[in-house]
Amino acid sequence: MARIPHSTYRLQLHKGFTFDDASAIAPYLRDLGISHVYSSPYLQAGPESMHGYDVVDHHRVNRELGGAEAHERFSKRLGELKLGQVLDIVPNHMSVHRDNRMWWDVLENGPSSRFATFFDIDWNSVEEKLRDKVLMPVLGDQYGRVLAKGEIKLKREGECFLVQYGEQAFPMAPRSLAWPLGRGAALAPSDELNFLASSFARLPEPTSTEREVQLSRHRDKQVLQKLLQRLCKEEPRACAAIDEALEEINNNIDSLDEILSQQNFRLAYWKTSDQELGYRRFFDVNSLIGLRMERQYVFDETHELILYWLEKGLLDGIRIDHPDGLRDPRQYLERLRAKAPEAYIVVEKILEPGEWLRTEWPVEGTSGYDFLNVCNALLVKPDGMEALTAIYRDFTGQPTNFDDITFEKKTNVAKETLASDVNRLTNIFVQICESNREFRDFTRADIRRAIRTVAACFHVYRTYVVATQNEICEDDINHIRQALKEAAERKPDIDPCLFGFIGDVLTLKITGPREAEFVARFQQFTSPVMAKGVEDTAFYDYDRLTSLNEVGGDPSRNGLSVSEFHEYNTHMQQTFPLTMTTLSTHDTKRADDVRARLAVLSELPDRWSQQLQQWSEANRDLRTGNYPDPNTEYFLYQTLIGAWPIDADRTKTYMQKAMNEAKLETSWTNKNEAYENAVASFIDGLFARPAFLDSLKEFVNGINRSGRVNSLTQTLLKCVAPGMPDLYQGGELWDHSLVDPDNRRPVDYKLRAKLLKELQQITPAKFVETVEQRFEDEGSPKLWLTYQALQLRNERPQSFGSKAAYTPLVAQGAAADHVVAFSRGEDVVAVGQRFPQTIAGNWRDTTLELPTGSWTDRLSGARHNGGKIDVANLLDRFPVALLVRDSKN
Template identity: 40%
Template sequence: MRTPRATVRLQFHRDFPLDAAIPLVDYFADLGISHIYSSPLLTSRPGSNHGYDTVDHGTLDPELGGEAALGRLVAKLRGRGMGLILDIVPNHMGVGGPDNRVWLDVLEWGRESAYADVFDINWTPADAALVGKVLVPVLGAPYGNALRDGTITLAYDAERGEFQARHYDHVFPICPRLYGEVLAAADMPDLVPLRDAFAAVPAERAGKAEALQLKERLAMRVADAGVDWLAPVIAAHDATAPDGCRRLHLLLEKQNFRLAWWRTANDDLNWRRFFDITELAGVQVERQEVFEQAHALVFRLYADGLVDGFRVDHVDGISDPAAYCRRLRRRLDQLDAKRPHDAPPGGYLVVEKILHQGEPLPDGWQVDGTTGYDFMDEVGAVLHDPDADEALDLVWSRATGDATPYGAQLEAARRQVLRDGFGAEMQTATRAFHRVAREDLDTRDITLAAIRRALNELVVAFPVYRTYVDASGRSDQDWTYLSAALAQARRRLPPIDHPVLDLIDGWLGGEAQRGLGDVLEAGTRGYAIAKFQQLTAPIAAKSVEDTLFYRYGRLLSRNEVGSDPAQMGLSPSGFHAAATARATRFPGAMLATATHDHKRGEDARMRLAVLSEIPNEWSGMLEELRTLVEPLRRALPSGSAPAPADAVMLLQTLIGAWPPTLSPDDAAGLAAYAERVAGWQLKAMREAKVHTNWIFPDTVYEGACAGFLSDLMTAPEGESARAAIAECATRLAPAGAVNSLAQTVLKFTVPGMPDLYQGTEFWDFSLVDPDNRRPVDYPARIAAFEAGAAPAALLEAWRDGRIKQAVIARLLQARAANPALFADGSYEPLAIEGPGAGQALAFLRRHAGTVLLVTVTRRAAAMLGPGAALPLISAEAWGETALVLPNGLPACLDDLLGDERLAPAAGRIPLARLFGRLPVAALLGRSTAASAETGAAVPAL
């Protein structure tokens, strides 16, 4: 079976290298984990704390220990029967700086580079000044200012044997064909032979080899004479002097790159980047030679048995994700024969893909599923009250003074992100469709401006990340989403632009336009389709996850990656439907509840979810808090800081992530917590792009907000407010813990493969990165696990998080003992009857006579009451509520979490009995016939 039993996600970096994981393997194995799920390991930008800025596809990161350390870790894993899943980044590479040799070779040689097709560069853009060049928008000031100020310099790097232009940490290799001009700038007789030899290099491609030989000769000469030998040459290009400025400028104008002010990127960039990050350049992994180069090392690691499967990062950035995934699957299948006989089954393959509500992962990709954002949304939503929409809308609008509907805010965010962050990408897609129009006699008069207007509205209206249309047409799923976007765009466009929208519809795989098949070049159309689909995904992500999530905060537990804040909750039947579909289509899909990208920890979300159950009470809490913090707000010319929306989201954040053991009079603890929240606050305000942003930060507003938070958390004048915040957290915490335990049990029992994000076996009240990547206290977790306490025995001390770990351990050990049940077992929703039916959810897994009956409490706030100290609902509160049992169950069921044996009678189990010791239950049993076949007794704990 290639699907892991369960993974633990580890974030490797220089402070937590591969060797640091070796002492943890025994703990993970004993816990029940089958595979480590590793962050990217290929060489990334020095100091990277995430690994998604790969700079070399051919080596493992030396900061992590390199291939030797990987071998040591895998040897330890193999000794415990475990495997390794590797996160790979095929869509982009880290560029800028001095460390990506492939990128630097492209800057040095342009289209002559052997790597000219690695990056998604438009070598023939509309701007004639950029034809054959790469725009490099890294200058901190306009080009002329940077040049005259001397921040652009010429240097000779003796280690690399090359002339370079430099700008702080950035280096730009000078093309060797122009070394003759460089050397001619200084009156040095001993340079004349080399200068003349460079000048005589033929302009044709054949001259490249000769230029490289001369470059090597110069390097050898410098090695003998010392780099100071070239000091007169360097001095002649000193741009702080008029002659040097002119000389350096003329030299730079002839390069295969064009240096530019960083602000030009949004309008003029002629290469695809990751989202709006100019330090990450898009890779054309759809090209066979690029695919092979980018994957050569990871394929070798797979064939050698050092890696057993892959997680593909940002699959939607690839021009044709389906073709890429199928190609990757074919190669893994081919390499399986080369893997060592003692390696675990390989080939597990999942993709990082955000799915809109109701959007299925497309068929035919030949992957095992997604990385679990869809499940994270489903399990979170079913633990919210879906009927709280209107009440929480009212609370939000009263507190912020903003009643703008969510849909209008989403549209505004999309327009802003498209305008301010993706102008170049929009221009690329527009010009691509314009070229399509020009190739048809019937459409050649359609203007660039008209196409841009129609395309802009289509992108703004797009309901999902992207479609997967190619030149052959659309799938039914693509028809659905494109039709919705086209209808919305049509309502927003004036009638004069409707025919252009119809043309774009046709070009994107709709009804063929007259004459289209006769004159349209498929490559041109295919390129336009790809550029459109590579545009909609980042617009969707940046406008929602990195903008609207920080503006619209009626309930922050629904502002999570993979979730839609407009959807408050999900019914049990909706949750069951999603689980059933996953069991049918992608039974090995990853199940996540926390990731390196989450906006707030899984248990902080579960605490805040309680507010959906008590919106009226929350309204009173919030009003009191706003009154208490009002004296702490700062008066600015533009208004008080923080602004109402920022203040409400800050208060929710403080309540949701408040550490369970933090006292409001613990000065050191409050200071440490305030420091963490301050990092979140700054990021949140800049991502919101309302009062400040990353590009033009309003330091006055930011400083005022930082002072507000500091006073609130540490100053005497904030004492009453922080005491009230702590009281709110205490009020929500027991019901939040019930939600957390329910979420945990569901993740480890429903169809799919559960992933445990590092450290979240204890309560996870982390905030957005980098807070969610802080060091994990593994000694404390190991000690708690080795103590071996049963979950029910830890209920009294639930605040320390050990109960969550104990639940995880019991369920993982059940998965290890019954792999077929969890991998292939049925999923059968169960009915609950009685007055508390809406407060529980239940299902049955069944395989070959073995059954697992799972029941969890949901929406427990009302039954716990405001004064509850423990996350346990009384028998009186459950009353006559009972779980209705299906036929064919074993006579006895063992409670995996409560250490009890239950004998269901009359086809029902009262929930008061089922939840007598814990608010969650997982009952395992085996029929007598199945026990006899195996010679085993009914399992007992």
């Protein structure tokens, strides 16, 4: 029977941190109080994978992590330490790497592949040249130029014939082997080769999707390949003749072009993917192809090993990556739950502000981005945020209406990197219009624009309408209506009847097979539009306060009240009391301590404005012409403040990614090297300027303690609020990492184990005697809080479980708004603070009513009696309090 986690610790596994490395730190995690190791995907991924999301084989454990034997050692070690496992899994997509045998079969055999229906491929493209072919946008230049340069070759590896381009290889279609084999037969000469050439030519065209035809064709092909393999072993002359024939073809550009046209794939310039790609990807990543997980046999094939581990108790839980990419997420989760009824299941569902996870989903909750953003908003000062809007606008000259910015960025993404997805939707909707006489005269161009506009106006990732089951809920109807209303307002030049017709299809007022297909694919489309347009673009453009620019967040939000925080937690306790609560993940834009420090800027906007102007003026001479632009400079100074101490190389690496994501002056696909070089030069200049670095250090020192207090508050909330706390690797100490790859640097576990051992040997009273100086060390206050909170969760699980009460405690007095407090169950109280720079420990007459009984603070050792108590007495020894009712009460 699966164990429900009390806490998880996320580990990023790769060839530099394997199963054996994870086994070595397991005792430390056990001693910290962790109940479950939470691993990144570890099924077989592509070579050199640093994340595991590029799965190539669902039936094997990743060899680079140590393979099945190391996995067995790892699992055994966790069992010995009574640690459970939660695994991240990837149902939405696979890698198109050669090691993916199913994908290789598709490239070899086209629509007649046994696995053609496993992948989300459009074999019936309106483009004749792509009919029954897979576009492979891998070439570095136009196809004709690459061919003329001799960069594409045919080659043989045993009985396997390949199309080679650089380091990439693709399988030749079996029927196309007739040419080189026939020519080889003439050169040898060889009757056997001649027979094989004729036999390969007689194989059925690779267009049939009938299962019997597919299997028969595959059987015949296998027999022919075995005969060819035997012939090559027994007759070296025949083998040499084949190679000679291939060389002839390679040296004749027309012959090579002709044989390439016979393949089931079309090699193309990488830029063609934006407009013509015929398969669904993970967002805009061409190397990750979507799976048709809604098909039972695809589910069964890809989940066999995972379900085996769950059944055997090797895994207690799973985290589902990107469920919004699936055609029907609820169907998938219900299948999974039916197979693993006791498993702890959470989904990486990105919820926008005001959106809740669907209660009908059979899961324990989300992977925690919603909680993370609630904490972010709780710690920023509303009036300060309003002041920051003016400061940002005046310094950068940038727009400050975030809704307008996101609409623009989402529209651009739909026009450019996701244009092939729009084209596919457009093709379907053109057919729908053709079958409705009232709408058949809408042009393809108008339909394309309308689809882009409606998708850009969705304020959530997607809806969950199931047209084939006539399932639609009020929330989905409201999201669709809001998007349609906004689309009509933003694009009055588009006939409103077209928006209305799209709305009728999306809300199931008009139904049919094509309509159902459009609804399903449109819902899969709005997710990448949101992710690529907002999180990966707008979040690097709108930089008012970057601590709010987090996955699922709203950077234009001016904070969250304490009462709204309590409302969120109350809702979660009632609906998903075991959801993950996290502050950092492998995908967060900034680590939690970076955000905690930057939040302090909302408390001192005037000081920030003054410092910003001083730095900008003092560093003017480091600019190259107009570079960096004011928005990049504004963003850079926040980065340095939040991530300090940081060196020039880390800063340049991060800014390189940030600039390309922002797509304002440069991008991954349209490089502006002059701009990028100018920003790198500016950064080098800053780090070579002692006066600037001294000023930066002074500014950071002035807010550092407040940032630490924010960190402790949000760590306390994560560990005690409704849900199950998740720690990202290394984040139990102060962590000022930025987005990947910065947040995937090696973690010093020897240091962490040493500090933990020290903390285990001292009393709370002894710890707080030196707490002030500890704020400047590696992070022992954060480790102390984490350790004490996790130990408490293990000692008193009933106080944090699905039936434990959550009761807000409301402070009274002049500084009441700075206090966030609540009780869990009957015997735990958490007290945190916000806006620490403003309050500066001056609590004046602020009080809090503790429940009756005698209470001991696990963090400071202080004892308190129930009833009204001064907040100053609660927080005078340590910035937050974790109170436990004495058992004798």
